[in-house]
Structure formats: structure tokens, C-alpha cells
Amino acid sequence: MKRIPHDPSGEPDPLRALTLDQLRRRTSMKWRTYPADVLPLWVAEMDVPLAEPVVRAVTDALALGDTGYPAGTAYAEALAAFAEKRWGWDDLAVERTAIVPDVMLGIVEMLKLVTGPGDAVIVNSPVYPPFYHFVAHMDRRVVEAPLGADLRIDLDVLEETFRRAVTGGRRAAHLLCSPHNPTGTVHTAEELSAVAALADRHGVRVVVDEIHAPLTAAGAGFVPYLSVPGAENGLSLMSASKAWNLAGLKAALAIAGPAAAADLARLPEEVSHGPSHLGVIAHTAALTDGTAWLDALLTGLDDNRRLLAALLAEHLPDITHRPGEATYLAWLDCRALGLGDDPAEVFLERGRVALNSGIPFGTGGAGHVRLNLATSPEVITEGVRRMAAALN
Structure with missing residues (x-):
């Protein structure tokens, strides 16, 4: 597939636009969960102003009183055009899409279609x-x-897990995270094709969360799961939510491969009542007119990945960190620090910096933390300083 990588857009880095005082005026989860003396580097919200095309589209809708129920295929058409330009994926069929409230609720609905209790x-x-x-x-x-x-x-582990999951004729699904959260791994076309082949061999249905797809680092190439051979009966969930910081404006798209169209057609009609019409307007504007803003963001995130690596090497060399190829999240292995299974608790109590504990991420998460890079270089620098101070 021919794809267009992100390039410098000439727009200012949105990660450098807001001061800490401005951010603390926000009332969302990131900024109101902890006391004011805690630096929040945890939940997946970005410290950015919204892209101007998004603000304009929502403001125009409000001025018109256009706040009813969502309708039409503008969102799917915008995503299809974005996918073709960014990822070289020219097979996102608008007629095989459905608007859902958000990616996680969309995942639930897709799993209901292909599995049972x-x-x-x-x-x-x-x-x-x-x-x-x-x-x-x-x-x-x-x-x-x-x-x-x-x-x-690990394809060997995955195949054995598939085999066990369908023992006795039970149905099973593989809920794939692509790009992967929290590691930032971008799955290759070869890996995704192998997953598709294993799923076909064992009769497992693949439902893939691709919410972080637009957030790839320079040099990394996202591959849509439904674009690889053998993935025709897969189901994907995509959204502009993470890349343009629109979590509070609810809207996402469920996308079916050609062999899964009949499954998607069974989606209950009432699911379409959940998405926000303003959310659909905002997401459509982001995908259509917000790409220059996105490119400026991606350049800033590349800078922040390099900054974090340098800061950790200097101040916390015992933390193991592989910069992610996508997302704005960093997965830090803190086991060598001797802080136990939940180092995030230590960093919060002693350093007054909030990170995500690795424990809720399941097997492989103990002794790790997840750090949110979608903020200013100054906040990242202060966050690492506080982490280092927590060890003294």
C-alpha cells in the first residue's frame, strides 16, 4: 500500500500551547482526580488546544442549534479518505460501517455479534x-x-490460546489492540496476516481496537487489520477521539470486512442512538480538515519521545524503556528500582506525580507504569524530576 507519512505542517506544536495554570482550569478526569499538588501524567487525555477546524465546526453547529441526532455517512466518508491518504488503504467501504457511541462500547457490540455468554x-x-x-x-x-x-x-502462544479457547466447539474472539496500548507497538503486515491465518484456522473471530491508528511515530507505518489477507471476516473500531483529543465528544465507527457485513447488519438499531451528533461533526472535521494540526502534534510527540528517553537515561537509568512506535503513551519497566509491584503508588505518594499503575494491564504489568507523553516538554521534565526525587 502506498501511504503518505506525516510531514512538518508549519503549524505550531499544540503540545507547547498551554501553560500549567491554563491546564489546571480544566474540569476533566485528568486534571480533577488528584489534588492540585500532583502532576497528572496518567489518563489518555492530551494537554492541547483543539484543532481550529474542530472548534469551528462545533461552534457553527451550536450557532445553528444543530444538536439533534446523528445521521448520514459523512464521518465514514471522512475516515475512508483519511485512511486512503495516510495508510494507502483504499478498501474502507462506507456501506460496511456503523456509527457507535465510542470504541469500547463498539467493541462490546461487536463481541456480542460474534460470541455468546x-x-x-x-x-x-x-x-x-x-x-x-x-x-x-x-x-x-x-x-x-x-x-x-x-x-x-507471540504467535505460538496465541495459537495455543486459540486452540484451547475453542475446545468443545465454543465460539471465541480475539480482541486485538492495534497499535498496542500500553507498549506503543505497531503490528506489521506480516504479524497481522499471521493473526488472521491463525484465527481462520481455529475459527476465532478478530475484533480490533484501532483507536490510536493516526498516532504513529516518524518512520512507523500503521497497517489496518482489515487490509491484510485473510482478515475479511474481521471487525474494526476506529475513531478520531485519541488523535484529536475528542474523548468528551462521543463518536466512533465500526467497520466490517467483506465477510463480516452480515454480522454488522445485525447490530441493534438502538446502538445508533448513543453517539453524539456534535461528536460526529467534530470527528468528521478533524479527519477532513485537521490533518495539519495532527502533523504538528506528531512532530511534537516525536520530540517528546526523544526527550523522555534522554531524561530517563540521565535521572532514572534503572528504568527500562523502549520508545513506542505509536500512541502518546510510554511503558516503563521499573522492576529494577525495587519499588514492588506498584511503583505508580510510590511515585504518587513520594513524588506527587500521577502515572498509571501497570497492574490493571494484566499479566506483564506488575512493576511497570504508563506515562502520558502528550504534554509539554516542561511538564515531562518536571515529571521525571519528581519520579527521581521519589527514590531519594
């Missing part, structure tokens, strides 16, 4: 904690196929 849902741990919570809540069994030591999919 008590069936296994395989995840590659350590992985995004809501995978565990939502799957358990819908009365499915979470079964782990841990990543390898290189933080990539």
Missing part, C-alpha cells in the same frame, strides 16, 4: 485495562495470550 475473548497482555472490565461485565471470559519479551505478539 461464557465464550472466551483473547487479549494480548499487558493491555488496556477496560478490555478486562468490559468483557467481564458482558459475561465473557477474558483469556490472556501474553506478549513476548520483545513486547510483540
